[in-house]
Amino acid sequence: MARGLFSRAWMTKSYHFQARLSYVRVKYLFLTWLAVFVGSWVVYVQYSSYTELCRGRECQRTICDKYRKGVIDGSACSSLCEKGSLYFGRCLSSKPNNQVYTGSWGDVDGVIKCQLGDVVHYELGEELEPRKETVLFDKPTRGTSVEKFKEMVSSHLKAKVGEQANLAGLVTLILSFADSNRDGHVSLAEAKSAWALLQLNEVLLAVVLQGREHTPKLLGFCGDLYVVERVPYTPLYGLSLPWLLEPWVPTGLRRRLDQWFTPSWPRKAKIAIGLLELVEDVFHGPFGSFLVCDMRAGSFGYTERYDLRLVDGRRVVPEEAFRRAMHLRRCHDDDDCAYGADCRAACNPTEQRCMGQVSQPNLARACGALKDYLLRGVPALVQEELEKQLYACMALQGSAEHMEMEHALILNNLKTLLWKQISHTKDS
Ligand SMILES: Nc1ncnc2c1ncn2[C@@H]1O[C@H](COP(=O)(O)OP(=O)(O)O)[C@@H](O)[C@H]1O
Numbered sequence: 001m002a003r004g005l006f007s008r009a010w011m012t013k014s015y016h017f018q019a020r021l022s023y024v025r026v027k028y029l030f031l032t033w034l035a036v037f038v039g040s041w042v043v044y045v046q047y048s049s050y051t052e053l054c055r056g057r058e059c060q061r062t063i064c065d066k067y068r069k070g071v072i073d074g075s076a077c078s079s080l081c082e083k084g085s086l087y088f089g090r091c092l093s094s095k096p097n098n099q100v101y102t103g104s105w106g107d108v109d110g111v112i113k114c115q116l117g118d119v120v121h122y123e124l125g126e127e128l129e130p131r132k133e134t135v136l137f138d139k140p141t142r143g144t145s146v147e148k149f150k151e152m153v154s155s156h157l158k159a160k161v162g163e164q165a166n167l168a169g170l171v172t173l174i175l176s177f178a179d180s181n182r183d184g185h186v187s188l189a190e191a192k193s194a195w196a197l198l199q200l201n202e203v204l205l206a207v208v209l210q211g212r213e214h215t216p217k218l219l220g221f222c223g224d225l226y227v228v229e230r231v232p233y234t235p236l237y238g239l240s241l242p243w244l245l246e247p248w249v250p251t252g253l254r255r256r257l258d259q260w261f262t263p264s265w266p267r268k269a270k271i272a273i274g275l276l277e278l279v280e281d282v283f284h285g286p287f288g289s290f291l292v293c294d295m296r297a298g299s300f301g302y303t304e305r306y307d308l309r310l311v312d313g314r315r316v317v318p319e320e321a322f323r324r325a326m327h328l329r330r331c332h333d334d335d336d337c338a339y340g341a342d343c344r345a346a347c348n349p350t351e352q353r354c355m356g357q358v359s360q361p362n363l364a365r366a367c368g369a370l371k372d373y374l375l376r377g378v379p380a381l382v383q384e385e386l387e388k389q390l391y392a393c394m395a396l397q398g399s400a401e402h403m404e405m406e407h408a409l410i411l412n413n414l415k416t417l418l419w420k421q422i423s424h425t426k427d428s
């Protein structure tokens with residue numbers, strides 16, 4: 001009897017044990033399945049967004065196809081399409097129509113930028129950088145003489161940078177840039193590449209500012225694909241997180257992370273001087289004025305010697321082109337008259353058209369962008385003075401009466417103040 005009881009108890013126990021075991025098993029099986037499901041979903045999303053974003057191969061195929069047919073030519077064509085000495089490395093694109101890759105060309109580290117035309121436009125500022133024309137490489141047409149091409153370039157530039165700029169000088173610069181094999185003659189294929197590149201704000205700026213040091217050098221091109229020097233440190237401050245992580249990082253933590261990933265104050269001051277010099281270079285320069293319409297940290301980087309470089313010049317537009325595009329734009333309020341992250345004009349409510357004048361000059365917006373960056377960790381001795389100058393700078397208005405004089409004064413004072421602080425440190 002006792003034995004029977006014991007064996008029944010044992011059986012119940014073992015039954016319970018087995019039931020529990022299979023419950024645990026099912027639970028783990030389910031969890032494993034869930035993990036595999038979620039994991040493959042994440043991999044799938046990453047992969048599909050990667051393949052949508054990173055289409056370097058497609059870029060290379062399109063460009064090389066045109067090169068082999070003799071439609072386009074340029075200094076990077078043979079390395080890219082024949083010798084295979086220009087490689088696409090890591091994908092840096094954040095928009096599918098603007099392909100950005102690290103690249104190595106022989107022993108030079110560069111960044112390859114290439115346009116893919118068939119993707120919808122993201123922004124209203126389309127008029128400022130038309131796309132369709134460039135993909136087809138249909139201009140200039142066969143039979144266009146060099147003189148005619150010069151005229152084409154000249155009237156294109158007149159519309160972009162305005163008449164007061166040194167147009168003849170700029171045309172010469174562009175023609176020597178177009179003659180990629182330096183044989184003293186611009187072939188039709190070279191002219192087609194140059195024409196396509198000329199539509200891009202970033203390239204125009206790089207040509208205008210060549211010889212100055214705040215834009216990466218143009219190393220070569222083929223069609224509207226071009227290679228620029230690689231800037232070792234980007235963005236200007238903070239950490240660039242993978243986009244999947246980005247929405248999950250709270251703003252407070254983000255700000256703290258950004259603070260950790262910045263150089264020491266004297267180095268920041270040197271970088272800031274670089275930005276002020278860039279602003280000075282594009283303000284009423286020999287080739288007209290340009291507006292830096294994206295002052296966010298992602299547009300800039302710096303070198304090992306803490307010299308500032310502009311890495312994304314697509315939102316740097318000639319002031320004249322901005323004025324024209326704004327005059328054409330209909331509006332209800334000022335918000336309709338914005339371009340890029342930072343350029344704003346006023347809306348004329350009676351005509352319902354945007355006014356051409358940008359509300360704040362580059363300098364005021366640069367000071368706004370530099371304020372937190374420079375005031376964090378500033379030596380106590382200069383804090384008050386720096387703060388005062390930065391606020392005066394941010395208050396500068398595009399329409400102010402003695403704007404030019406005030407502009408020069410504020411710029412000089414700020415540069416002098418910063419230089420004084422760092423001239424004795426080794427980084428300067
Ligand atoms: N010359 C360069 N050197 C180093 N990194 C660069 C350079 N140009 C672009 N990058 C990097 O590639 C990223 C994307 O390039 P960008 O021209 O800003 O295109 P998009 O604005 O479409 O993302 C930049 O944020 C920057 O980090």
Ligand SMILES: [Mg+2]
Binds near residue numbers: 298299312
């Ligand atoms: Mg960018």
